[in-house]
Amino acid sequence: MNLSNLTPAVGSVQTRKRIGRGQGSGLGGTSTKGHKGQKSRSGYSKKIGFEGGQMPIQRRLPKFGFKNVNRVEYKAINLDTIETLAQNTKLTKIGLNELRAAGFLSKTALAKILGKGTLTLKLEVEANAFSKSAQDAIVAAGGTTVKL
Numbered sequence: 001m002n003l004s005n006l007t008p009a010v011g012s013v014q015t016r017k018r019i020g021r022g023q024g025s026g027l028g029g030t031s032t033k034g035h036k037g038q039k040s041r042s043g044y045s046k047k048i049g050f051e052g053g054q055m056p057i058q059r060r061l062p063k064f065g066f067k068n069v070n071r072v073e074y075k076a077i078n079l080d081t082i083e084t085l086a087q088n089t090k091l092t093k094i095g096l097n098e099l100r101a102a103g104f105l106s107k108t109a110l111a112k113i114l115g116k117g118t119l120t121l122k123l124e125v126e127a128n129a130f131s132k133s134a135q136d137a138i139v140a141a142g143g144t145t146v147k148l
Contacts, residue, residue, distance in 0.1 A: 080117025095126035
């Protein structure tokens with residue numbers, strides 16, 4: 001084998017269709033576009049959401065609601081999650097860094113501690129927000145809450 005007898009694999013190379021090059025080619029005349037109509041014309045491109053002139057669905061349906069640009073979204077973390085995290089890591093202070101390290105929070109997420117579950121350990125808990133029941137449960141267990 002040498003460079004002079006290398007060929008591509010069988011079926012991997014095909015010649016392109018040369019449309020619109022006369023009747024003798026078999027691909028002349030309408031150039032595979034059928035007869036007349038919008039799609040046969042030059043410059044045709046279907047717009048997104050175009051339904052052939054029928055009123056598009058995004059214009060038939062009414063508008064409703066709004067997006068509040070001032071909304072603050074928190075990741076909810078329950079007391080039972082904090083309890084198991086504290087037991088597994090033997091920590092007395094649970095903050096955002098510990099929650100991120102454990103995989104409960106993303107890098108930019110804000111945390112809100114909610115009161116589901118029970119807390120038996122005395123912990124110092126740091127978070128962006130606390131529910132009333134969570135705050136009461138942490139204080140009742142002898143711990144403290146720090147709002148960031």
